[in-house]
Amino acid sequence: MVCKVDCYDKIRLEDSLKEIGYNFTYLESTKSTMDFFPKKNGKVPLLILADHQTHGKGRYSNVWNDEKRKSVLMTIVETNFIINNASVGLISHLVALTVCLALKEIVTFQEIKIKWPNDIMLDGKKIAGILIEQKGENILIGIGINAYKDSFENAFLINKENKFGRQSIVISIIKRWSELKKEIESGQSKNKLNYYAELWKNNSFILNKRVAMSLKDCVVIGTVKEIFLGGDVLVDLGDGISKLISENDYVPGSCVVVK
Numbered sequence: 001m002v003c004k005v006d007c008y009d010k011i012r013l014e015d016s017l018k019e020i021g022y023n024f025t026y027l028e029s030t031k032s033t034m035d036f037f038p039k040k041n042g043k044v045p046l047l048i049l050a051d052h053q054t055h056g057k058g059r060y061s062n063v064w065n066d067e068k069r070k071s072v073l074m075t076i077v078e079t080n081f082i083i084n085n086a087s088v089g090l091i092s093h094l095v096a097l098t099v100c101l102a103l104k105e106i107v108t109f110q111e112i113k114i115k116w117p118n119d120i121m122l123d124g125k126k127i128a129g130i131l132i133e134q135k136g137e138n139i140l141i142g143i144g145i146n147a148y149k150d151s152f153e154n155a156f157l158i159n160k161e162n163k164f165g166r167q168s169i170v171i172s173i174i175k176r177w178s179e180l181k182k183e184i185e186s187g188q189s190k191n192k193l194n195y196y197a198e199l200w201k202n203n204s205f206i207l208n209k210r211v212a213m214s215l216k217d218c219v220v221i222g223t224v225k226e227i228f229l230g231g232d233v234l235v236d237l238g239d240g241i242s243k244l245i246s247e248n249d250y251v252p253g254s255c256v257v258v259k
Contacts, residue, residue, distance in 0.1 A: 005069045006148070006165045008049065016171055020178050022047050022076075029068070032057045033075035034142045037135060046077040047174060057131055057142060070156075072145040072166050076177065079138055089247060090230030092118045092132045095141055097200050098180055099128055102172040103145075106164045107157065113205035115255065116224075116233050117247045120145075121205045124257075127157055145169060197229035206255060211235070213245070214254035220245065221258065 014024045027050040030036050034057050036048050052068040066073060096118035103112050103120065113121045120128035131142035146156045147166050157169075184192050201207050204227055212221045213235075220243060226234035232246045 007069065008051075008167055008170075013049075013167055013170065017047055017174060020174055021045065022174060022178075024049070026050075028052070029054065032142075033073055034131065034133060034140055036075070037077060037138070037140060043079055045079055047170075048075040048077065049073070049170065056144060066144070069166075070146075070148040072143070072147050072169050074143050074170060074173075076141040076143070076174070077138055078141065078181075087230055088132045088134060089117070091139060091141070092130060093200060093230045094180060094184075094196065095130050095132065095143070095177070096120065097196060097203065098177045099130065099143060099145075099173055100203050101199075102176040103128075103157070103169070105172055105176075106168055112203075114200065114203050115205040116227055117250070119253075122157060124205075143173065193229060200229055201227055206233075206257065209257050210259065211255050212258050213256075214251040215245065215249045216251065 008026065010024075010026050013026075017024045021044070023044050023046045025036070025038075025046065025048045027033070027036060027048065029052040030050050032053050033048045033050050036050075038046070050073045053066055053073055056066055056073065096114045099120050100112055100114050103122075107122075110123050111121075112127070115121050115126070118130045119126050120130075128143065128145040131144075133140040133142070147169065149156045180196075186192075204224075206224045207227055208224065210221070210223050212219060214220075220235055220237070222235040222237040222243070224233055225236045225242070228234075232244050235243050235245055237243055
């Protein structure tokens, strides 16, 4: 049967991933790629890729909706990922930077930025989300990207002006992520993390902008003056008052740029 939509070439994809150092599992449909975690994955990192999720996971128990073959739905299972004193927050920020830079390689005429803590924005609208979970010694990295227009009225990445497909997105992300891992694990992790912290800020959607964000006990309005890789944001409230905001205090999705 000929696929008339953007289907994955699974044989070529598996070969490309093997060259990068990843095993590959494809699922036409699954509850969530985050739930399809093999009990015995071995020592080789694994990419789980699906065309549809019936119960896609977002952060903080949110639901990620999709239509078949209109999104990139993937989970990277890292078995030997080592960063000294790495937190889930740090890994989340590094993955967000990876996705942002990977998409910038193939989308050159639209603005792609990272909105703290880890949303990917396309021309000011959310285009991708990231979910990190730890299971034993394994790190699960869930990535969902709205590739094509769907009935959920989400922002979408691929239109008639773009000449790439979902497979190009997957390969670009995995290549970028693999390179980042090698650089950080090369023995100069502190210097590399400082470099990535600056790169993250250069691609931030909210740095030096006036924002409103909801916290658990109040609403904060001010200018974002600093973003710390893997951690908090510093907001200037005016009159010489600043507030350090952690992700734990932040209501997900509540940050908006204001005039």
